Amino acid sequence: MKDRVVLITGAKGDLGSFVTQRFLATGATVVGTSRSISNQDSPEPNFAPLPVDFTKAPAVRMVALESKAAGLTANLILPGTMDTPANRKAMPAADPSKWVQPGAVADLALLFAEERDEQVTGTVIPIDGTNV
Numbered sequence: 001m002k003d004r005v006v007l008i009t010g011a012k013g014d015l016g017s018f019v020t021q022r023f024l025a026t027g028a029t030v031v032g033t034s035r036s037i038s039n040q041d042s043p044e045p046n047f048a049p050l051p052v053d054f055t056k057a058p059a060v061r062m063v064a065l066e067s068k069a070a071g072l073t074a075n076l077i078l079p080g081t082m083d084t085p086a087n088r089k090a091m092p093a094a095d096p097s098k099w100v101q102p103g104a105v106a107d108l109a110l111l112f113a114e115e116r117d118e119q120v121t122g123t124v125i126p127i128d129g130t131n132v
Ligand SMILES: NC(=O)c1ccc[n+]([C@@H]2O[C@H](COP(=O)([O-])OP(=O)(O)OC[C@H]3O[C@@H](n4cnc5c(N)ncnc54)[C@H](OP(=O)(O)O)[C@@H]3O)[C@@H](O)[C@H]2O)c1
Pocket: 009, 010, 011, 012, 013, 014, 015, 016, 033, 034, 035, 036, 037, 052, 053, 054, 055, 078, 079, 080, 081, 082, 083, 084, 087
């Protein structure tokens, strides 16, 4: 994916940093957002930090429509409870095997980035693991 530029929101968080590392490993350039993000969060040369507060940004459909002319797509992934260290700590009695794996979310994000999906934009995709 060396010729792709990927925008990852929440790139400093538990999920976002995981997905960021997966895309950086493919050679893609990653623009990563969070309110407080810098080069120190991902020192790789193909990472560009973009400090932004999305409470002030439009919804995904609006982003998709606005960016269509530039050949960009915008899709939203809505995971159920994910198997993250924070959730395991917060819910020690729960069965994490039913939770959504961050890797499955990263795979879905990579799928959206494939060339054949360039007409899929403005969508909202829930991913619920086996806990449905
Ligand atoms: N963990 C789960 O089981 C789970 C399941 C379903 C959905 N989700 C959702 O998935 C997202 C990521 O989860 P996570 O576990 O990775 O959360 P997290 O570790 O708390 O990360 C949240 C990320 O979003 C950034 N952020 C927070 N508010 C922002 C704002 N107003 N504008 C821009 N960036 C903002 C944070 O950085 P800054 O503080 O620097 O801005 C951070 O990078 C969250 O929205 C969460 O609610 C999580």
